[in-house]
Amino acid sequence: MLKKWFTSLLFLALLFIFPLQSLAVEYSITNVNMDAYLQDNGDVKVEETHTYEFDGDFNGITREIIPKEGAAISQFTATEQGESLRVEKEDDLYKVHRKGADETITVTLHYTIENGMEIYQDAAQFYWPFFDDRNESSYENLTITIHPPNPTDDVIAFGYDAANNTETIQEDGSVLFQLGYVPDGTNGDIRVAYPSSLFPAAPKTAVKPMKEEILKAQQELIDQAEADEATRDTLSTISTIGIPAFIIILLLLMGRDWLTSRAKTNDFLREGTKFHNVPKQIMSLPATIFFTNNGYLPPQAMAAGLLDLVRQGYVKKASIDSFQLINAKSPLKHETVLMKWLFDKIGSKNTFSFDDLTAFSKNKLNHDRYRLFQAEWLQAVKQEVVDRSLYENKKVYRLLVGFSSVLLLPFLFLFPIYDLLGTFFAALLLFFTVVIYAIVYRPKNWEGAKIAYEWKQFKTRFKETTQDEWEIWSEDDQMRAYIYGLGISSKEIDRKYDALIEALTSDNDYYDDTVGFYAIAFIGPDTSAKFRSANDSASSSTSGGSSSSGGGTSGGGGGSGAF
Secondary structure, three states: OHHHHHHHHHHHHHHHHOHHHHHOOEEEEEEEEEEEEEOOOOOEEEEEEEEEEEEOEEEEEEEEEEOOOOOEEEEEEEEEOOEEOOEEEEOOEEEEEEEEEOOEEEEEEEEEEEOOOEEOOOOEEEEEOOOOOOOOOOEEEEEEEEEOOOOOOOOEEEEOHHHOOOEEEOOOOOEEEEEEEEOOOOOOOEEEEEOHHHOOOOOOOOOOOOHHHHHHHHHHHHHHHHHHHHHHHHHHHHHHHHHHHHHHHHHHHHHHHHHHHHHHHHHHHHOOOOOOOOOOOOOOHHHHHHHHOOOOOOOHHHHHHHHHHHHHOOEEEEEOOEEEEOOOOOOOHHHHHHHHHHHHHHOEOOEEEHHHHHHHHHOHHHHHHHHHHHHHHHHHHHHHHHHHOOEOOOHHHHHHHHHHHHHHHHHHHHHHHOOOHHHHHHHHHHHHHHHHHHHHOOOEOHHHHHHHHHHHHHHHHHHHOOHHHHHOOOHHHHHHHHHHHHHOOOHHHHHHHHHHHHHHOOOOHHHHOOOOHHHHHOOHHHHHHHHHHHHHHHHOOOOOOOOOOOOOHHHOEEEEEEO
16 A cells, blocks of 8 residues: 555656646647638638647646637637537637547647638738747748639738748638748738628727728838848848948957967077977966866966976875875965875875875865865966966957957847848857957967977877886986976876886886885875865756747737647
8 A cells, every 4th residue: 555655656756746748749730721701790600620740648638718808708619520629728728638649630629710800991801829929839831811702803802920021812802811930929810801881790999990901001010120121131231341341350369369379489499499398387286287188277386286296395295195285385375285185185284195085085075175276276277377477468458359249239139130040150150259359368478389389299299209218217207207297187198107207217216216206196096086176976966837928919819739
């Protein structure tokens, strides 16, 4: 019994958590024909044929018909191949019950719009929204036909939005609106006017002429269409000239920047600046990693920071997985921050071990503290780079380039409105290119470019270094090269070091070193893995209903669906 109750509660919980996934019906409405037969008493008898293609189980279809003010819907029925179907009404929503699975069905609906016509002295109009922006389904092919009570050649017909410019007046006076594909959430009112004499039994809506007003509304649509076409042509001309010109100017600016950067590189080559060993140290290794790694410090960079403290003698390797603080006084803030956190907050009594780091990072209560520590350390590393002034001052230039993107903003709204979609996407791509260029453009000055060039040369040429060449490097250079490769997470440098170490060590004596290159080389991979794992642990904890209004003319409208 308990198991049964648990299963039931679990099922209800799943329905609550995943209501759409549990109850959604997959379907498409492939064809819809709507025929409206105008009656001489002012009512309108409607016949609608809806073809649905279902994928999976279904219980039926829905049709929402929201009448205009003053009108009403009555005598709603549904049939399939002449057989009546059960209809359930909920306010303005009609649910037609017809169960099945993986079928294509065609359902015919009949209903009457009471007082659907508006009768005036000189004209009678049928102005109706068969669907509106509340419709949640797309019609793949929609046709609406309006039939007068008697044949006539005195007809005014036009449509709005999706129905605009879709009308064809037939010989007998009926009007065919061929809308074709109509996406969901779309309005499409139709408006047809006939002589009021065709409706002798209909009560007058108002004792006043209306034909001129209807013709005026039709002319306004025509004028608006002509104005839209003229605006479209103007926008097309602007885009044909303006966008290529904008692109050319942007490419010239980018080309100039590239040539300037290239000239600096050529100057370094003429100076004889090329790879011999590790570049001279200008900044701390964490700052160098940040500067030469596109302003990014991977989780391994913190491990590199710790090993760099070992290299400088601030920290001593106490064992294969623990460290001892020797001197906490560093002139660099980020080194002070790192030592304080590792040896005071995570470790204790001037010692720090990988077990301390693992225990600290696994405690979810410490995750926010760990991320704050990372942010503080990263900001201090950035500040060292900023204080070094390695970039040119291009603030005004970048602002001008960034503000130039404002010229494109109006067109990003106008192009899609006037169906210039290809031009819109080109302008959108250009807009983001300009904005990104203005944000990321930070040319390095002479010193900054030289530092970046030398370390780039190191990363490229180090893999070609022979064992004999590497052996004549100072131990400090060997350590700096190793720590740099670890900090930028370079697999090529790691593989090269593995090969060098394997060739140079024939026994395990070096594993017990507490200072020097081998003191850090053999614990480097484990140190990197521990800090990466701690970062992943701390990062892992980072952290319905709607309503709408709308409608067609006079609040009417509706749509289709399924259940």
